[in-house]
Amino acid sequence: MSRRVRMGVLAAGLLATAALFVTAFLDMPHFGGAWHPYGDRAVQASVNRRTANTVSAVNFDQRGFDTLGEESILFASVLGTVVLLRQARDERTRAPRPGPVPAALRRYGLVALPATLLIGLYVIAHGQLSPGGGFQGGVVVATALHLLYIAVDYPALERIRPLGLYEVGDAVGEAAYVVLGVAGLLAGSAYLANVLPFGTFNTLSSGGTVPLLNAAVGLEVASAVVVLLARFLVQALEIEGGDGGKEQAA
């Protein structure tokens, strides 16, 4: 197919999709309307179970099984990335030379790392109260560790990052979520049912299983991101690249 034909097909497809969008949007409930049947019921259910952050309640209580599915996608894509980016047999590694880093930057990194780590843990721990939770906080925690690479240097990051431990953490996070679901079954209720006491509204211990599931997700996301970035860092900074691949295939 020539480039011109291809652009023609693309233009026709985009225009048709745009037309469908316009038809659909004109028929949808108008923006900002007051009719939100699911939302109203979700808020009611969340308040009844004393979870102040209704978004967390939807994610980890009312739709807990769905979130398990999301988590599994995350787990699977990390697994896929690790397999794709493993070191091939014909590739050599080379220890990267540490570059010069200004002292001011190094000092900032050493102050910002604990601050970012603390903020990440705070975001995970307050998931059932204020905006935040395992997904958001996990990413912040993982980014905090990588301040060592971006503000100090790569060997510094490698020293505090026992990668095997994070791979275990990823699996433990996923497993903890599944096991917490089984706890619901053992308590004589449904899988992932919120069986713990709901506690007092708007305190750290409120929400029953919501904070625990949040912590499990936080552990998994943080470990997953560390493992992911480790693979990319090794590929970009250490592996020289073998002569295999193309030559062998040819």
Next chain:
Amino acid sequence: MADVLVVLALMFVAAAATAAVLNRDPARQAVVLSLLGLGLAVAFTVLQAPDVGLSQLGVGSALTPLMILLTVRKVRKGKGRGRE
């Protein structure tokens, strides 16, 4: 006033998305994508979804650019070797 903010934030997001697509060099696109992430976080906040905004900030501000730039570096290194 709330509606004005929604319109402004969404216009910023639309402009950033267009700019991200039109920047064909992936390393430079990463900078625009990072701004798109920040713009989305503002748009989510004015749509009263701070949870989603936090999620977007965590992912868009440092994580995605870091992965894209590392990929670009790896890919370029491979190409440079091929030409030698």
Next chain:
Amino acid sequence: MNPWLGGAALLLVGGLGPSLWAAASGGAGRRVVAQNMATLLLCLVFLLLAQGYGRTAYVDLALVVAVLGPAGTLVFARLLLDRDSGDPPGARWLTPVVAVATPATVIPLCIVTGPGRATVKLVVIGLLLLAGGVATTRAVRRG
């Protein structure tokens, strides 16, 4: 008309808009400076929005940007900037803008909030933002 939301809208149009333009055109240095400026202003936008909507919970967003924004800029400074290309255009404006805009936003917010935990949080955000601004400027100008 809520002056805090008005301020946020003004920062969005007058601060983030031009940053987007600079980040989407020109050389790598100019883009990284624009990204840095955008994260610093964004933090202030979140503070103003939190006050404007009367929701202290939204301050968490500003807290997260205050640490992740500089982290993002440092990523670009490390992997995108050419070490020998010299001072990127506009880099010398970074420190003055941060030094003026941060107190100009945080101090009125502290006065409105009154003493308490919320004020401590605001001051922490302001300090993190100032430290981040100085460090990222240093990294960008290392060039």
Next chain:
Amino acid sequence: MSVFPYAVAGWIFLVGVYGLATSRNLVHAVGCLSVAQSATYVLLLAVGYRRGGTAPVFSDTPTTASVVDPVVQALALTDVVVGATVTALLLALVVQTAKRHGTTDPDELHELKG
């Protein structure tokens, strides 16, 4: 105003798909895909918005307040983070492609194959 946010979501999606289809670099294509993906978040949150509503988080506001829809927010929230790891998976595929074929241009890859 009643359909403007939906239109923005539609525009972001179409522009992302356009970039994806015309891209000459796989890393750029992955970036365009993440642009198209963000259209879904904008659409979901626009659907859930209620004029005059505030965030459905009651840590600092009475439970009688008028709030926006938390269900769509929960959908978008998890997908933002999961989407980032899927982006990582795609980037890993790009790295593998570049290793095997020495190029990241989809057109050149096509010529190699056929």
